[in-house]
Amino acid sequence: MLDSLEEVAQKSLEYVVGPRLAVSGGTTFAALFRHWLPEVKRKVESGLTLRFFPVDERRVPFEDSQCNWKVCYEELLLPAGLAAQKDHYVTSAAQYGELLQREFGNAPVIFDQIFLGMGEDGHTASLFPGGSYLSDRDSNVLDVVGPKPPPQRVTLGFKPLLQCKTLVAIALGASKASLVKGLREGDTELPISIALNNHNNSILLLDRAAAG
16 A cells, blocks of 8 residues: 555556566556656667556547557657557457467467556446456457447457556555455456456555545
């Protein structure tokens, strides 16, 4: 449990080691990217390989304010010297599958770190409660229709979430406190619970408000 966004950002930076990372979107990560930028830029300038990929994306144009990758690109990739990774923008499972094929070849899709957020309903990535995909452990990427606008999305499936080397989930704010309480009490049904409880190296970073 940490006292502030700044402390959570600093702690999460310990896990930004690469070389391949998948990061979530939303307001939490937009704020984290701004805190990460100086250290990520320093690492890039020192020659460290960092290759960022989206955890999920809304099916919107890159220029749309709701595009996760636009936020990552503008807040982190471009100013850190990683502008070429703009082409990691994807809007369908087929497109993301092709990107992963180019990146990993015929090897398993195993990210070094994946950073997840969590919605107040317990969703993570674009994996929502009640979805038929919650039992899918074979798909690397999925086209999904979510209950929140914009509904058409592409997301990493549970297979790469559970196979990554380190899984980091981040929750900030009092609105997440009841969800965190459920996690602590052993919930096994919500998407975020499935991800954290079935990974052998998962980390949950909370601010004081989310911790309740």
